[in-house]
Amino acid sequence: MTLIEVFQGILESIRLPLQSVIDSESRLHILYLFSSLGLAYFVYRRSRATESFWSYVFRKDVWLSRSAFVDYGMIFFNSFFKVFLIAPYFIFGFYLSYKLEVFLPEVFGYPSQGLSATTTIILYTIVLTVVGDFATYLVHYIMHFVPFFWEFHKVHHSATTLNPVTQYRIHPVELIINNVKGILVLGLVTGVFRYLSAHPIEEMTLIGANVLSFAFLFFGSNLRHSHIPLKYFDWLEYIFISPFQHQIHHSDNQKHFNRNLGSKLAIWDWMFGTLIRSKSVETVQFGIGEDEKERYDSLLKNLYMPFKNLLATAVGRLSRTPMAERSR
Ligand SMILES: [Zn+2]
Numbered sequence: 001m002t003l004i005e006v007f008q009g010i011l012e013s014i015r016l017p018l019q020s021v022i023d024s025e026s027r028l029h030i031l032y033l034f035s036s037l038g039l040a041y042f043v044y045r046r047s048r049a050t051e052s053f054w055s056y057v058f059r060k061d062v063w064l065s066r067s068a069f070v071d072y073g074m075i076f077f078n079s080f081f082k083v084f085l086i087a088p089y090f091i092f093g094f095y096l097s098y099k100l101e102v103f104l105p106e107v108f109g110y111p112s113q114g115l116s117a118t119t120t121i122i123l124y125t126i127v128l129t130v131v132g133d134f135a136t137y138l139v140h141y142i143m144h145f146v147p148f149f150w151e152f153h154k155v156h157h158s159a160t161t162l163n164p165v166t167q168y169r170i171h172p173v174e175l176i177i178n179n180v181k182g183i184l185v186l187g188l189v190t191g192v193f194r195y196l197s198a199h200p201i202e203e204m205t206l207i208g209a210n211v212l213s214f215a216f217l218f219f220g221s222n223l224r225h226s227h228i229p230l231k232y233f234d235w236l237e238y239i240f241i242s243p244f245q246h247q248i249h250h251s252d253n254q255k256h257f258n259r260n261l262g263s264k265l266a267i268w269d270w271m272f273g274t275l276i277r278s279k280s281v282e283t284v285q286f287g288i289g290e291d292e293k294e295r296y297d298s299l300l301k302n303l304y305m306p307f308k309n310l311l312a313t314a315v316g317r318l319s320r321t322p323m324a325e326r327s328r
């Protein structure tokens with residue numbers, strides 16, 4: 001890689017987060033920011049808040065907190081990673097779906113009748129959303145229950161105030177894992193549908209916003225990371241994760257740890273016993289507790305802390321192992 005390419009990569013990584021405001025696939029697209037504002041107004045009117053709507057939404061202690069500045073730093077830092085990841089990411093996805101398209105007829109033969117164009121689009125959208133959402137739940141579950149991965153995921157939970165940018169407060173290691181998960185799901189599902197459908201599936205056009213993800217983004221996905229407690233009807237929270245349910249996921253109260261791991265759908269949490277509905281929770285305080293607060297209060301600390309902790313655990317384990325056992 002030449003110096004010019006590195007320089008172009010850096011410029012691109014600065015442009016990416018800024019562009020997200022006009023990118024329809026991004027949560028931070030202007031339309032979704034406005035729809036979130038509308039929903040926030042609904043919550044504001046029902047609350048007993050005495051201040052103006054403006055100061056209710058744009059609380060200085062939330063948007064200008066030390067924690068928020070870590071989020072803002074992280075979105076730029078991670079864009080730098082994304083720029084260099086994105087090309088191999090797509091190549092691997094195409095390769096995977098192509099391989100599957102060749103492999104499936106060898107095993108099962110060609111389907112006698114391919115799916116029609118309409119059936120393909122509807123089924124593909126639903127399957128991609130449901131399989132993708134389950135994969136996200138599974139990876140999130142592992143992030144919480146396997147100590148090694150928790151060290152990296154802790155960075156997302158170390159936020160003590162939530163704003164829409166907190167969505168992107170993810171350690172680069174987790175970012176890579178999420179990207180691999182995303183491309184695996186996309187490659188597998190696309191490969192299966194290329195096999196089943198009589199019509200070509202152009203990944204590039206279908207990767208984009210579909211009706212389901214549009215609905216998700218429109219109905220307050222930005223409020224998940226905010227101080228605005230938007231709750232759904234109690235019965236609906238068994239099916240979809242409401243913004244307040246994700247806020248409970250960020251709670252520093254031990255009672256709420258490892259709950260509401262779902263992204264769009266709540267059914268996985270319901271099935272695997274990790275669901276909490278808004279009804280049973282009054283208020284939440286975000287973070288991983290007072291003791292840990294200072295250890296994660298800067299961008300740099302959030303970047304190196306997982307490695308430091310893992311090293312300390314490894315050294316601790318080694319020193320606890322008796323000499324005789326270690327030499328065996
Ligand atoms: Zn989590």
Ligand SMILES: [Zn+2]
Nearest residue numbers: 156225246250
């Ligand atoms: Zn979160």
